[in-house]
Amino acid sequence: xxxxxxxxxxxxxxxxxxxxxxxxxxxxxxxxxxxxxxxxxxxxxxxxxxxxxxxxxxxxxxxxxxxxxxxxxxxxxxxxxxxxxxxxxxxxxxxxxxxxxxxxxxxxxxxxxxxxxxxxxxxxxxxxxxxxxxxxxxxxxxxxxxxxxxxxxxxxxxxxxxxxxxxxxxxxxxxxxxxxxxxxxxxxxxxxxxxxxxxxxxxxxxxxxxxxxxxxxxxxxxxxxxxxxxxxxxxxxxxxxxxxxxx
Amino acid sequence: xxxxxxxxxxxxxxxxxxxxxxxxxxxxxxxxxxxxxxxxxxxxxxxxxxxxxxxxxxxxxxxxxxxxxxxxxxxxxxxxxxxxxxxxxxxxxxxxxxxxxxxxxxxxxxxxxxxxxxxxxxxxxxxxxxxxxxxxxxxxxxxxxxxxxxxxxxxxxxxxxxxxxxxxxxxxxxxxxxxxxxxxxxxxxxxxxxxxxxxxxxxxxxxxxxxxxxxxxxxxxxxxxxxxxxxxxxxxxxxxxxxxxxxxxxxxxxxxxxxxxxxxxxxxxxxxxxxxxxxxxxxxxxxxxxxxxxxxxxxxxxxxxxxxxxxxxxxxxxxxxxxxxxxxxxxxxxxxxxxxxxxxxxxxxxxxxxxxxxxxxxxxxxxxxxxxxxxxxxxxxxxxxxxxxxxxxxxxxxxxxxxxxxxxxxxxxxxxxxxxxxxxxxxxxxxxxxxxxxxxxxxxxxxxxxxxxxxxxxxxxxxxxxxxxxxxxxxxxxxxxxxxxxxxxxxx
Numbered sequence: 001x002x003x004x005x006x007x008x009x010x011x012x013x014x015x016x017x018x019x020x021x022x023x024x025x026x027x028x029x030x031x032x033x034x035x036x037x038x039x040x041x042x043x044x045x046x047x048x049x050x051x052x053x054x055x056x057x058x059x060x061x062x063x064x065x066x067x068x069x070x071x072x073x074x075x076x077x078x079x080x081x082x083x084x085x086x087x088x089x090x091x092x093x094x095x096x097x098x099x100x101x102x103x104x105x106x107x108x109x110x111x112x113x114x115x116x117x118x119x120x121x122x123x124x125x126x127x128x129x130x131x132x133x134x135x136x137x138x139x140x141x142x143x144x145x146x147x148x149x150x151x152x153x154x155x156x157x158x159x160x161x162x163x164x165x166x167x168x169x170x171x172x173x174x175x176x177x178x179x180x181x182x183x184x185x186x187x188x189x190x191x192x193x194x195x196x197x198x199x200x201x202x203x204x205x206x207x208x209x210x211x212x213x214x215x216x217x218x219x220x221x222x223x224x225x226x227x228x229x230x231x232x233x234x235x236x237x238x239x240x241x242x243x244x245x246x247x
Numbered sequence: 248x249x250x251x252x253x254x255x256x257x258x259x260x261x262x263x264x265x266x267x268x269x270x271x272x273x274x275x276x277x278x279x280x281x282x283x284x285x286x287x288x289x290x291x292x293x294x295x296x297x298x299x300x301x302x303x304x305x306x307x308x309x310x311x312x313x314x315x316x317x318x319x320x321x322x323x324x325x326x327x328x329x330x331x332x333x334x335x336x337x338x339x340x341x342x343x344x345x346x347x348x349x350x351x352x353x354x355x356x357x358x359x360x361x362x363x364x365x366x367x368x369x370x371x372x373x374x375x376x377x378x379x380x381x382x383x384x385x386x387x388x389x390x391x392x393x394x395x396x397x398x399x400x401x402x403x404x405x406x407x408x409x410x411x412x413x414x415x416x417x418x419x420x421x422x423x424x425x426x427x428x429x430x431x432x433x434x435x436x437x438x439x440x441x442x443x444x445x446x447x448x449x450x451x452x453x454x455x456x457x458x459x460x461x462x463x464x465x466x467x468x469x470x471x472x473x474x475x476x477x478x479x480x481x482x483x484x485x486x487x488x489x490x491x492x493x494x495x496x497x498x499x500x501x502x503x504x505x506x507x508x509x510x511x512x513x514x515x516x517x518x519x520x521x522x523x524x525x526x527x528x529x530x531x532x533x534x535x536x537x538x539x540x541x542x543x544x545x546x547x548x549x550x551x552x553x554x555x556x557x558x559x560x561x562x563x564x565x566x567x568x569x570x571x572x573x574x575x576x577x578x579x580x581x582x583x584x585x586x587x588x589x590x591x592x593x594x595x596x597x598x599x600x601x602x603x604x605x606x607x608x609x610x611x612x613x614x615x616x617x618x619x620x621x622x623x624x625x626x627x628x629x630x631x632x633x634x635x636x637x638x639x640x641x642x643x644x645x646x647x648x649x650x651x652x653x654x655x656x657x658x659x660x661x662x663x664x665x666x667x668x669x670x671x672x673x674x675x676x677x678x679x680x681x682x683x684x685x686x687x688x689x690x691x692x693x694x695x696x697x698x699x700x701x702x703x704x705x706x707x708x709x710x711x712x713x714x715x716x717x718x719x720x721x722x723x724x725x726x727x728x729x730x731x732x733x734x735x736x737x738x739x
Binding site: 183 | 496498499529530531532533536537562563564565566567568569599718720723
């Protein structure tokens with residue numbers, strides 16, 4: 001009985017690993033047409049099943065009934081699957097964590113979000129389809145965490161920051177609203193919007209588009225020659241970023 | 248034996264099924280009740296009866312029982328008009344209110360008490376006269392607006408009642424008087440029983456009630472839908488429907504309804520501002536700007552819209568020149584609006600015209616003692632190097648509103664300038680406790696920690712700043728200095 005209870009706890013531990021794998025897949029997410037979304041969903045299902053099996057095993061052990069035949073095979077298969085997904089999560093984690101490459105921004109647009117506005121019922125995540133930026137025939141799908149969901153909507157222009165990955169598997173480090181597009185739009189109707197210029201400079205610096213940042217800072221200085229403070233801030237910001245990127 | 252076992256098993260599954268259903272229904276009921284405000288629950292029998300009436304949709308009955316519950320819990324010999332009203336003693340409340348008004352003619356509470364008593368007696372003209380006095384002093388007083396709505400609705404002035412209620416609902420606060428809440432609850436029941444109920448008004452009344460019971464959003468949506476079908480203020484009904492969708496996280500649906508409302512009435516400021524808010528939440532600043540600008544063009548004399556447009560121009564766009572033009576228009580349209588003068592002063596200050604800013608803040612203070620205007624005066628005087636007067640203005644602002652962080656920041660700057668670092672530090676810390684968490688202000692606090700030798704606190708403070716704003720140049724420079732100081736202090 002003790003061995004069975006111990007085995008049940010092993011399944012619970014496996015479920016914890018499965019949960020960690022889900023987390024890793026959401027934080028170091030790769031953009032793919034289907035695979036990454038499918039693997040995340042399967043990991044979640046396998047984790048939930050393993051958790052349930054762990055509890056059932058402990059309960060059965062207390063009842064002194066042991067799984068046999070197909071049930072025993074099911075337990076083992078589930079364990080193997082979760083271990084496999086944990087390795088996949090570990091791979092993505094290392095690929096992202098050890099990565100030192102600079103993010104490359106891609107301007108794109110959200111084509112659709114699974115589950116619509118209210119998401120996938122009680123599930124704390126969903127995925128979205130993005131207008132492809134590499135191959136026009138190959139759609140890009142990306143996992144979306146619950147905390148990010150409220151920021152996105154269909155048709156939204158976004159900037160996807162893609163990094164090379166330590167093992168060469170490109171992954172998305174951030175999806176941000178396309179501040180550049182929105183700012184240019186607002187500057188057409190309110191050309192004296194100083195805050196918009198400032199935010200735009202900071203945005204360009206953040207995504208590594210230093211030339212655009214310099215040009216926008218220049219535009220700001222031409223528009224607001226009396227402001228002595230922001231040009232200094234912008235120059236410090238630009239030189240600091242140039243320094244860190246080794247220029 | 249097998250048959251008996253099967254029967255037992257079937258019985259077990261039936262029991263399990265019924266228990267599950269009961270559990271789910273119980274959980275749903277618990278969830279529904281758990282979201283309601285505490286005001287619906289009281290440990291008295293009349294309150295329990297009130298709650299039962301409320302649950303079955305008899306709002307007028309519920310209001311009566313809640314009133315009875317409140318009256319039973321109060322000391323009968325009250326010394327204030329509001330207390331006497333809560334105790335249900337209208338005669339005493341009226342006498343006390345009139346006495347209070349003799350002592351303080353501009354007091355709001357007794358005037359509202361008189362308005363509520365008049366409303367309860369069906370003297371709607373008197374109620375409106377009393378709320379009119381309050382609204383003259385405080386144009387956005389929520390309780391006065393609600394009582395006005397109810398009096399207008401009872402007089403059959405549906406359009407006016409709806410317009411008044413919209414003025415209350417657009418504010419991000421609620422009424423202060425429980426008796427006004429009960430009067431509104433009662434009206435929700437009474438108005439619904441009319442032969443030709445004011446559907447759109449009821450939709451808005453239930454929108455108000457949903458602040459205390461989220462389930463009322465469903466009722467609001469139902470009335471709004473009926474109002475649309477009956478062609479009763481379609482644009483306003485659509486706005487209510489949109490807000491219900493928004494509350495449920497259906498932002499796209501909300502936006503569609505708001506667009507329909509704008510198409511039905513392009514000058515509906517609630518729809519324009521509502522759509523602007525949804526676009527702002529989506530980060531679409533240009534659309535937000537266009538919509539708020541359109542609302543301002545439609546109603547340039549509406550202080551609420553002017554304040555919103557001012558906010559968009561200054562906080563989001565940083566377009567102070569346009570804000571100056573807008574605020575100048577606003578003060579020209581409403582020369583007695585103290586807040587408009589204060590906003591103008593703030594913009595002039597940003598544009599570096601401190602003399603003009605001081606004049607605007609001065610005009611604002613002449614009209615009404617606003618803490619924000621006193622704070623602005625302090626800032627302007629500080630820029631004009633009239634430091635003693637600036638300190639006096641900040642201290643006056645603190646007296647008017649001790650929970651406002653700005654004056655403490657101003658005082659801290661003045662203390663630091665005079666090298667009174669402990670006092671400066673104290674003022675900054677007080678400002679931070681009150682919510683002065685702007686990065687620039689926190690950097691000043693960090694600098695003071697460094698200046699006063701509190702190196703570890705300076706280090707922690709700067710790390711906090713740089714976590715929030717990694718590109719803050721002053722913060723980074725200061726951190727380097729603090730690290731050097733810390734290194735010099737370490738024993739070799």
